[in-house]
Amino acid sequence: MALRNSTLSGPAIARTECAGAAGGARRGRRAGSRDRDSGAGPPPKAEPRVRAAAAMAIFSVYVVNKAGGLIYQLDSYAPRAEAEKTFSYPLDLLLKLHDERVLVAFGQRDGIRVGHAVLAINGADVNGKYTADGKEVLEYLGNPANYPVSIRFGRPRLTSNEKLMLASMFHSLFAIGSQLSPEQGSSGIEMLETDTFKLHCFQTLTGIKFVVLADPRQAGIDSLLRKIYEIYSDFALKNPFYSLEMPIRCELFDQNLKLALEVAEKAGTFGPGS
Amino acid sequence: MTVHNLYLFDRNGVCLHYSEWHRKKQAGIPKEEEYKLMYGMLFSIRSFVSKMSPLDMKDGFLAFQTSRYKLHYYETPTGIKVVMNTDLGVGPIRDVLHHIYSALYVELVVKNPLCPLGQTVQSELFRSRLDSYVRSLPFFSARAG
Numbered sequence: 001m002a003l004r005n006s007t008l009s010g011p012a013i014a015r016t017e018c019a020g021a022a023g024g025a026r027r028g029r030r031a032g033s034r035d036r037d038s039g040a041g042p043p044p045k046a047e048p049r050v051r052a053a054a055a056m057a058i059f060s061v062y063v064v065n066k067a068g069g070l071i072y073q074l075d076s077y078a079p080r081a082e083a084e085k086t087f088s089y090p091l092d093l094l095l096k097l098h099d100e101r102v103l104v105a106f107g108q109r110d111g112i113r114v115g116h117a118v119l120a121i122n123g124a125d126v127n128g129k130y131t132a133d134g135k136e137v138l139e140y141l142g143n144p145a146n147y148p149v150s151i152r153f154g155r156p157r158l159t160s161n162e163k164l165m166l167a168s169m170f171h172s173l174f175a176i177g178s179q180l181s182p183e184q185g186s187s188g189i190e191m192l193e194t195d196t197f198k199l200h201c202f203q204t205l206t207g208i209k210f211v212v213l214a215d216p217r218q219a220g221i222d223s224l225l226r227k228i229y230e231i232y233s234d235f236a237l238k239n240p241f242y243s244l245e246m247p248i249r250c251e252l253f254d255q256n257l258k259l260a261l262e263v264a265e266k267a268g269t270f271g272p273g274s
Numbered sequence: 275m276t277v278h279n280l281y282l283f284d285r286n287g288v289c290l291h292y293s294e295w296h297r298k299k300q301a302g303i304p305k306e307e308e309y310k311l312m313y314g315m316l317f318s319i320r321s322f323v324s325k326m327s328p329l330d331m332k333d334g335f336l337a338f339q340t341s342r343y344k345l346h347y348y349e350t351p352t353g354i355k356v357v358m359n360t361d362l363g364v365g366p367i368r369d370v371l372h373h374i375y376s377a378l379y380v381e382l383v384v385k386n387p388l389c390p391l392g393q394t395v396q397s398e399l400f401r402s403r404l405d406s407y408v409r410s411l412p413f414f415s416a417r418a419g
Binding site: 059060078079081113115155158162166169170172173176177178179180181182183184185186187188189190191192193194195196197199213 | 296
């Protein structure tokens, strides 16, 4: 974010950027890196890493206790689908306030899609429905004196409240999935597939659920889930200060989990399909 | 490989059609309740998935699997939902579900003036064609039962 602030300092920006329009999953697609591109050319070293990240990725990890409460969450990699554009008054998008966020309600264009949230104005990140300096976003954008204005749009990030809610929602879906089974003795949802990600879930005998969100092409998630269970047993359960069913705040758990994710991302590139 | 059952919902959650082939376990609740539970689950999964997704989605939710079965989901832009439960060995069957919608539902129900939309399909022709289509699928095994 600091990078962005330095390149987009004021409202007098004539350049229009559209980072999300390409639709690819290039990592590091930022205003700052774009500037570097136009100047000295991209650093050649970054190329293979970018390609690996585009093909393989583990997005996030959730740990849900047996009551459906979220006890651990980690976002390891969030692909950016953002679009920045400079607007003049009047704004040709319809914005609305929803859940303390300013969302696009109408006027899909240039990689800005309905449902995207206002993430930053003139390079400064907004804070919910307020701009960086505490004014309401809708009010700010309603004032002709503030134009031209550069707004960055993107998918709204999940708040911790939403994560809690989604975790318990999955807990119930998991149970319904096994109730509606046409076969005897079915477990709950083990793998949920969409066109943008796959959700893998592993429930232990004690009822803890480990959930991993990954790229649909990422292989080796099953062994990763077992590995996370092992890390949980070693670094959370064996920690004398950890109380069962409560949020996991153990440094060693964090470190080892991140390590395991890195290994899985690398191994998945060459390993057999899961 | 086998096909367990098939649900067809409209966009209001009305179960337009239900048929089953190799279903070994019932949900233990009346059928009407089961349709509601299934629709409710799909409705929640849809909203769950759209919130969880790190990128903007096109097709959205496609399938989920448990240890014993796999649920395949296909939704049209008009909100008709085709849901097929199969065993785990079946791969992506979007084209099959699309065929059920486009070649059977649209042709035999939507284009049939005697079939009122938005309620359970009574057409015998639709039922029998659907049954024979599903039985003719390569992953439908008559032996499993």
